[in-house]
Amino acid sequence: MSLSKMRKLKLSMIVDHGVLILGSLFMILPLVMLLQMTTIPDTEIIKTGPTLKIGDQFDDNLYKAMFEASGFAGENSGLSMLKNSLILGIGFAVGKILIGMLAAYAIVYFRLRFATLAFWLIFTTLLLPLEVRILPSYEVVQWLGMLNTYQGLIIPLIASATATFFFRQFFRSVPEELVEAARIDGAGPVKFFIDILMPLSKTMIAAMFIIMFVYGWNQYLWPTMITTDEDMYTLVRGIKQIVQVLEGAVVPEYGRSNVLALVAVIPPVLVVVFFQSWFVKGLTESDK
Amino acid sequence: MAQVQFNSITKTYPNGFEALKPTNFTIKEGEFAVLVGPSGCGKSTLLRMVAGLEDITAGDLSIGTRVVNHVDPADRDIAMVFQNYALYPHMTVRKNIGYGLKNRGTAKSEIARKVDEAAAMLNLTPYLESKPSQLSGGQRQRVAMGRAIVRDPALFLFDEPLSNLDAKLRNQMRIEIKALQRRLGVTSIYVTHDQVEAMTMADRIIVMNEGRVEQIGTPAQVYHNPATTFVASFMGAPPMNLLPAVVDGGQVMLEGVSFGPAPHRGKVIAGIRPEDFSPDPEGDLTIHVDLVEELGAHRLLHGKLGEEAVTVHVANESVAQTGPLRVGVKPDALCLFDAVEGNRI
Amino acid sequence: MKRAGFTTVSLPVFLLLPQLVIIAVFFYWPTVVALQSSFYLQDPFGFGSTFVGLQNYADLFTSREYHRIASFTVVFSVLVTFFSLAIALLLAVKADKILRGAKTYRTLLMWVYAVAPPVAGFIAVIMFNQSWGPLTQFFGMFNYTYLVGVNFNDTAFAMVLASVWKQVPVNFIFFLSGLQSIPRSVREAALIDNASAMGRFWDVTFPLLAPTGFFLLIINITYSLFDTFGIVDTVVKGEPGNNPMTLVYKVYVDGFRGNDLGGSSAQSVILMVLVLALTIFQFRLIDRRIHYT
Numbered sequence: 001m002s003l004s005k006m007r008k009l010k011l012s013m014i015v016d017h018g019v020l021i022l023g024s025l026f027m028i029l030p031l032v033m034l035l036q037m038t039t040i041p042d043t044e045i046i047k048t049g050p051t052l053k054i055g056d057q058f059d060d061n062l063y064k065a066m067f068e069a070s071g072f073a074g075e076n077s078g079l080s081m082l083k084n085s086l087i088l089g090i091g092f093a094v095g096k097i098l099i100g101m102l103a104a105y106a107i108v109y110f111r112l113r114f115a116t117l118a119f120w121l122i123f124t125t126l127l128l129p130l131e132v133r134i135l136p137s138y139e140v141v142q143w144l145g146m147l148n149t150y151q152g153l154i155i156p157l158i159a160s161a162t163a164t165f166f167f168r169q170f171f172r173s174v175p176e177e178l179v180e181a182a183r184i185d186g187a188g189p190v191k192f193f194i195d196i197l198m199p200l201s202k203t204m205i206a207a208m209f210i211i212m213f214v215y216g217w218n219q220y221l222w223p224t225m226i227t228t229d230e231d232m233y234t235l236v237r238g239i240k241q242i243v244q245v246l247e248g249a250v251v252p253e254y255g256r257s258n259v260l261a262l263v264a265v266i267p268p269v270l271v272v273v274f275f276q277s278w279f280v281k282g283l284t285e286s287d288k
Numbered sequence: 289m290a291q292v293q294f295n296s297i298t299k300t301y302p303n304g305f306e307a308l309k310p311t312n313f314t315i316k317e318g319e320f321a322v323l324v325g326p327s328g329c330g331k332s333t334l335l336r337m338v339a340g341l342e343d344i345t346a347g348d349l350s351i352g353t354r355v356v357n358h359v360d361p362a363d364r365d366i367a368m369v370f371q372n373y374a375l376y377p378h379m380t381v382r383k384n385i386g387y388g389l390k391n392r393g394t395a396k397s398e399i400a401r402k403v404d405e406a407a408a409m410l411n412l413t414p415y416l417e418s419k420p421s422q423l424s425g426g427q428r429q430r431v432a433m434g435r436a437i438v439r440d441p442a443l444f445l446f447d448e449p450l451s452n453l454d455a456k457l458r459n460q461m462r463i464e465i466k467a468l469q470r471r472l473g474v475t476s477i478y479v480t481h482d483q484v485e486a487m488t489m490a491d492r493i494i495v496m497n498e499g500r501v502e503q504i505g506t507p508a509q510v511y512h513n514p515a516t517t518f519v520a521s522f523m524g525a526p527p528m529n530l531l532p533a534v535v536d537g538g539q540v541m542l543e544g545v546s547f548g549p550a551p552h553r554g555k556v557i558a559g560i561r562p563e564d565f566s567p568d569p570e571g572d573l574t575i576h577v578d579l580v581e582e583l584g585a586h587r588l589l590h591g592k593l594g595e596e597a598v599t600v601h602v603a604n605e606s607v608a609q610t611g612p613l614r615v616g617v618k619p620d621a622l623c624l625f626d627a628v629e630g631n632r633i
Numbered sequence: 634m635k636r637a638g639f640t641t642v643s644l645p646v647f648l649l650l651p652q653l654v655i656i657a658v659f660f661y662w663p664t665v666v667a668l669q670s671s672f673y674l675q676d677p678f679g680f681g682s683t684f685v686g687l688q689n690y691a692d693l694f695t696s697r698e699y700h701r702i703a704s705f706t707v708v709f710s711v712l713v714t715f716f717s718l719a720i721a722l723l724l725a726v727k728a729d730k731i732l733r734g735a736k737t738y739r740t741l742l743m744w745v746y747a748v749a750p751p752v753a754g755f756i757a758v759i760m761f762n763q764s765w766g767p768l769t770q771f772f773g774m775f776n777y778t779y780l781v782g783v784n785f786n787d788t789a790f791a792m793v794l795a796s797v798w799k800q801v802p803v804n805f806i807f808f809l810s811g812l813q814s815i816p817r818s819v820r821e822a823a824l825i826d827n828a829s830a831m832g833r834f835w836d837v838t839f840p841l842l843a844p845t846g847f848f849l850l851i852i853n854i855t856y857s858l859f860d861t862f863g864i865v866d867t868v869v870k871g872e873p874g875n876n877p878m879t880l881v882y883k884v885y886v887d888g889f890r891g892n893d894l895g896g897s898s899a900q901s902v903i904l905m906v907l908v909l910a911l912t913i914f915q916f917r918l919i920d921r922r923i924h925y926t
Contacts (some may be wrong), residue, residue, distance in 0.1 A: 019727045020728060023724045023738075027742055033756075046764070047766070049766060049767065049770075050767060061779035064720040070667055099652050102652070103652035108638075110641065110645040111638040112642070112646075115645075122653070132661040132859075133905075134884065134901075135888040135897055136662075136666035136898070140658065140659065140666070152538065156659040158655055159655045160656075173754060176368040177371070177374030180341050182341075183362060185387050187387075190644070192639075195376075209898050214746070217749070218750070220862065220863035221885070224804060224890075228361055240867065241755075254355070258759075265749070271747065272743070283806060283807075
């Protein structure tokens with residue numbers, strides 16, 4: 001290889017890494033800024049804003065954010081919001097996967113006369129997101145007396161067939177012969193589901209769980225409408241209140257607010273980062 | 289062990305496609321029957337009907353003395369080996385082989401004993417705790433076999449079990465499967481599109497085409513006395529030469545040469561196996577050889593007899609050059625077929 | 634359906650039941666209600682409603698405010714979609730090319746997927762704080778006084794920036810997986826046929842990525858329309874006023890705060906039609922996608 005060509009190659013490598021490093025900084029700096037602001041006193045923030053200085057206020061702010069109640073009723077400490085977020089994230093993911101898997105199993109593995117009808121009834125829900133029918137959904141939940149309940153929070157979000165669609169795709173890719181072999185081996189529908197299909201779907205279930213957990217955890221509009229009791233607030237729902245409280249305060253509590261924002265971000269980020277390969281596989285395969 | 293009886297069995301799909309026309313035949317106890325034909329000929333459909341994986345549109349299917357049309361696959365006392373093996377990927381070899389027994393409520397110790405026995409028979413003992421993904425193609429094939437024999441069924445069904453293996457392994461497994469069947473003496477139905485597999489393994493071959501049985505017979509019968517032009521061209525590689533001929537004055541005339549008497553009149557098709565030609569300076573026919581294919585043990589000469597393409601099979605010590613070649617035809621080697629229907633005359 | 638499906642009848646019905654009940658109550662019923670109330674005018678004090686036919690729709694189509702919001706939504710969607718796709722594609726191409734540190738970069742570039750939109754909006758609010766926000770100071774260096782919440786364009790830019798930041802990771806993941814699924818042999822053939830890396834990208838890589846791109850286009854438009862609600866709401870601090878807002882935000886403001894159920898429902902229906910059109914378009918593209926692969 002000639003010297004000039006090598007130099008060119010090296011230059012292009014520097015450009016590649018440069019672009020990627022810039023991109024990474026674009027992604028990560030905002031969060032670093034939030035974190036920095038939690039370490040310095042609020043009185044300093046309103047003078048200088050975020051700086052490069054690292055102070056010692058983080059522990060205090062973390063304590064305040066997690067254990068001291070805020071809001072008007074004084075019922076939404078960070079800890080209680082964290083609990084609600086977990087319930088929403090996990091409840092939504094589990095409910096959606098369970099219901100979706102069973103429905104997909106029925107559609108794919110049974111000779112059912114009205115299977116096509118059921119299929120269309122279910123998959124039409126993919127066409128319209130919750131946001132376009134948000135008010136009537138609110139009315140229905142109100143009518144059912146489910147405002148400010150976990151059921152009211154979770155179940156209407158489940159009324160879309162993404163998981164069902166995903167599992168249907170996956171089940172269809174499972175070799176035909178497996179169910180035939182199982183039938184000859186004397187396994188009925190329940191046994192086949194538990195002995196063969198569930199273990200085969202393990203990775204898919206995990207991938208779905210991650211995606212759905214993040215989706216549920218990050219819900220904003222629906223919880224904003226459906227929960228008015230402060231002890232039902234989730235962390236993400238709480239952001240709205242934070243913004244409003246910051247706006248009106250003389251010395252806004254940026255330290256404490258930023259901790260709450262970080263707590264709202266960290267669990268789903270950790271899940272996504274740790275189970276990256278499952279998550280990426282699930283995401284890119286489910287949307288096809 | 290059981291005989292399998294097909295009594296006017298038909299299969300029509302909801303879209304009206306007739307996958308299987310009325311079919312009648314019986315597979316004898318302990319027999320190794322091979323269903324052979326091109327893809328889409330209905331052979332797999334027939335096998336899957338025996339397995340209970342496909343509904344029977346009309347007719348009766350009996351295994352042993354029992355009509356099984358509406359019996360669940362698990363209760364037919366059969367075992368099946370699938371083309372892609374259909375092993376449960378998350379189970380160990382031991383569990384794969386034992387799953388059917390477990391579902392039948394066989395005692396644990398009994399399952400263990402039977403699985404060990406089957407594994408020993410198939411040289412799988414060292415792999416019993418492995419997962420299918422850790423095994424080679426041939427080993428997976430053996431696990432699939434093990435799953436079948438451990439059940440001690442009355443009937444084995446094989447659905448193109450060797451088509452995913454490479455050529456060498458295929459030859460080896462062919463012998464193993466046949467030997468195993470001999471030893472166990474279990475009635476077997478084996479589906480393949482590979483006529484070599486059919487010839488080498490079968491006690492009796494059932495040749496199928498377009499949802500119809502073309503011929504049933506021993507490999508030798510099917511090879512030497514094909515019932516139709518389809519069978520003649522499907523069985524044997526290279527296939528039988530099919531040449532237009534006429535029956536004139538009670539004599540079969542091919543390229544102006546008489547080949548003995550025939551009762552028919554008018555146009556016919558004359559079938560001659562490539563090995564039934566023999567190079568002979570005194571021969572009646574002249575073939576123009578265009579290409580010599582060297583196969584080591586023998587040679588194939590591709591050329592033309594008049595306007596028709598023909599293939600001649602010759603021993604490796606005989607002629608191997610292009611150009612005209614005089615050949616004779618072995619006595620009684622000629623098969624005559626109806627020119628329109630393709631049936632044997 | 635599998636060839637040899639089970640023939641039991643009661644079990645599959647039982648399995649389908651939970652799904653069907655939930656979508657009946659929380660999908661079909663609300664959808665029908667939305668359709669229905671879009672033809673009615675609600676009394677602001679809650680004393681019943683009167684049938685007004687298409688009046689709600691007519692009001693919308695003649696409303697200057699609705700036009701303004703619709704145009705803003707279009708501009709907003711185009712900007713968000715274009716920038717988040719372009720940045721993600723650039724990053725994915727680079728991440729696919731390098732050998733060392735590829736996994737680290739992938740992690741650093743994708744984790745924002747898990748950040749909730751309102752948090753992205755919250756960060757924008759801090760970044761653009763009027764007295765000390767880093768970005769306000771940055772614009773100050775050019776003698777520009779940046780005023781989020783006061784100046785329409787400034788507020789809109791903050792929304793776009795936050796929305797792009799939040800959306801780049803998803804696009805990055807899809808582009809990267811699309812790039813990685815291009816067969817090695819195709820890349821090698823291109824390497825032999827075309828000496829220029831740029832040429833190879835536009836002639837081979839880009840067309841092969843097109844199906845992923847089409848698919849992402851729809852995903853991004855849907856995202857800009859609906860999922861940015863949290864960003865809009867936090868950037869305007871819950872006070873719409875004269876600030877820019879998207880169509881979905883308007884549905885919420887009119888229906889939930891303004892108690893104009895009929896008008897809000899009519900807006901919902903318009904959005905439904907829009908999404909339906911997009912989804913049908915997407916399904917047709919998926920057909921295309923299968924052709925490519």
